[in-house]
Amino acid sequence: MSSREKIPHVVVSRLPIYLRALEHARQEGLTCISSQELSERLGISAAQIRKDLSMFGEYGKQGRGYPIAALIEALRRHLHIDRVWDVVLVGVGDLGHALARYKGFANRGFRIAMAFDKDPERIGTQAGDLVVEDVRLLARRVQEAAIKIGMIATPAAAAQEVANLLVFAGVKAILNYAPIHLTVPDDVRVEYLDPVIPLQRMTYYLA
Amino acid sequence: MSSREKIPHVVVSRLPIYLRALEHARQEGLTCISSQELSERLGISAAQIRKDLSMFGEYGKQGRGYPIAALIEALRRHLHIDRVWDVVLVGVGDLGHALARYKGFANRGFRIAMAFDKDPERIGTQAGDLVVEDVRLLARRVQEAAIKIGMIATPAAAAQEVANLLVFAGVKAILNYAPIHLTVPDDVRVEYLDPVIPLQRMTYYLA
Numbered sequence: 001m002s003s004r005e006k007i008p009h010v011v012v013s014r015l016p017i018y019l020r021a022l023e024h025a026r027q028e029g030l031t032c033i034s035s036q037e038l039s040e041r042l043g044i045s046a047a048q049i050r051k052d053l054s055m056f057g058e059y060g061k062q063g064r065g066y067p068i069a070a071l072i073e074a075l076r077r078h079l080h081i082d083r084v085w086d087v088v089l090v091g092v093g094d095l096g097h098a099l100a101r102y103k104g105f106a107n108r109g110f111r112i113a114m115a116f117d118k119d120p121e122r123i124g125t126q127a128g129d130l131v132v133e134d135v136r137l138l139a140r141r142v143q144e145a146a147i148k149i150g151m152i153a154t155p156a157a158a159a160q161e162v163a164n165l166l167v168f169a170g171v172k173a174i175l176n177y178a179p180i181h182l183t184v185p186d187d188v189r190v191e192y193l194d195p196v197i198p199l200q201r202m203t204y205y206l207a
Numbered sequence: 208m209s210s211r212e213k214i215p216h217v218v219v220s221r222l223p224i225y226l227r228a229l230e231h232a233r234q235e236g237l238t239c240i241s242s243q244e245l246s247e248r249l250g251i252s253a254a255q256i257r258k259d260l261s262m263f264g265e266y267g268k269q270g271r272g273y274p275i276a277a278l279i280e281a282l283r284r285h286l287h288i289d290r291v292w293d294v295v296l297v298g299v300g301d302l303g304h305a306l307a308r309y310k311g312f313a314n315r316g317f318r319i320a321m322a323f324d325k326d327p328e329r330i331g332t333q334a335g336d337l338v339v340e341d342v343r344l345l346a347r348r349v350q351e352a353a354i355k356i357g358m359i360a361t362p363a364a365a366a367q368e369v370a371n372l373l374v375f376a377g378v379k380a381i382l383n384y385a386p387i388h389l390t391v392p393d394d395v396r397v398e399y400l401d402p403v404i405p406l407q408r409m410t411y412y413l414a
Binding site for chain 2: 012013015016017019020021024040041042043078079080081085087093094095097098099101102104105108109110148149151156172173175179180181183189191192193194195196197198199200201202203204205206
């Protein structure tokens, strides 16, 4: 792909899911995998998978499937996770602690590099391998380190203020755990992880 | 709506987001809200919002906007959260503890009613207001209580086995925090909350 604009966002949104499935398949010792096998593992049609992955070049060979290692490498490159991104965490309550200690970021492109809170009782305490810092130092620290990704794990009432601070500090991508929609400039992306939303999406279908 | 089949899933998936925004607006003291105002708060076009909400009857009046309380009530009814759903939590590490103590479920239709783990050092300990139970008791306990919703907060390696157990116990909706795709019968829904997936969706767009 010469231009990143050419891949629709709905396709982009599936790429990390393909990547995760391919990495699991590699852990199982597989070297090739068919679109049919991926389809069974992901609940996405094989035709859709072939169409999506064709945007990244001709990796699939008829009858042999996709070479897993090469496709992982291509997806990691396109998703820009052939590097490790530093992430700033704001809000170190229960959830923030769980995130700071989560082992699942390391091999998948991310590292929580700093953690901030405004509670004097939390500042200076340990969160995973980090020492919790005073949120009043956030803008300077994040700017100096040129961190582009933030994670908000504060209560809802504080989240917009924290988002403003992150944007001011140069952050361009925010993962928001607070149950509130954030207003940010057009050049900043936000993804939401409010657990109630997917729960309510499922209860719609429950009798 | 007479039949639940008539609303496309992509619309259903936006309903909880509308509901959350309407509840925030009500907390702010508003009684009516226009599709334009909702659009600005959610980043969804006003036309899309009007189209989605028109499926639930004629709540919006030209020039006056939606009556917030009535629309909240209708959405809660359609999403089946005009009641409280008991949820079973499996895996009480850092994340499980954070979920057990999370205050954001209570007013939005959910209550973690039981928590299970297989680690003898965790069984019998406190998680929020609950006592962690032995996972070997899960099937019987969940069946007896007729719980239909499960939350998996175990490591990836254990998640499929736990999912099988939940399905066996009669669970029909699973919120999966483990970074792995789950295979379940057609009548069981799964939603995923792996934080790395949305992070990778954003790094695609970062230079």
